[in-house]
Amino acid sequence: MSFLNEEVMWDAVIHCQEAYDGLFCYAVKSTGICCKPSCKSRIPLKENVTFYSSVSAAMADGYRPCKRCRPNLLQSNEEELVQSIKQLIERDYHHTLTLEQISLHVGMSKYHLQRVFKRNTGMSPLEYVTKLRVDEASTRLQTTEQTITDIAHDLGYTSSAHFSNVFRQQTGYTPSEYRMRR
Structure with missing residues (x-):
């Protein structure tokens, strides 16, 4: 300016x-x-x-x-906007990330952000965060000896119990069961 x-x-x-x-x-x-x-x-x-x-x-x-x-x-191209949101989420999904933080970053209300993101990706920003976390957890469970608790904390979960519950909902397996599948 x-x-x-x-x-x-x-x-x-x-x-x-x-x-x-x-x-x-x-x-x-x-x-x-x-x-x-x-x-x-x-x-x-x-x-x-x-x-x-x-x-x-x-x-x-x-x-x-x-x-x-x-x-x-102001940003009329929704695809660019959604790409910007995805980049932010992909960069910070290991940390606590709220819809409020994302909306402040892109300069729109959290309600409009939610609608635009879901319309363009088929999922909410929170569902996208969860998908990224579960995908990374799956990889770590298959390729490392890292503890489930460490994986949970590295991915931004405050407790391994919450992580295990989310992981089971998304994959149909507990983290321990998933690890045994390798």
Whole structure:
């Protein structure tokens, strides 16, 4: 945002300039809402406006996306969006990963994220996390002597009992039974 100073951004807001959409967003303290520069809503008082480089940054500060201009849906290509979500999940599935964290990362509501992801992959983000974890656990159970407890903790489960339950639901085997199959 080096070429964007507050004066340029404010001018873009008061003139509803679409050319600046995606380059920054603004948040209005009095309403708790963030908008695209091209939003056709009433122009806020300048002293109530804060500028952000992204919608996700504004949302992280507690602002909600405007229902009129929907700044959180700037990315129109759902396939690219889903690919971005999958990359985030694939990078971090070993850790606790919530829908809230993912939604803040991509800059959209968790409800919309859930719908878009499921429509494009056939599963929810949580189901995708579970699939990745079970796939890796299956490989480790077959190729290593690592304990079930260690595998569970390495994959982000807080207890081996929870891990065993999820693994059995997904594969039809307990981790011990699965390991004996090798």
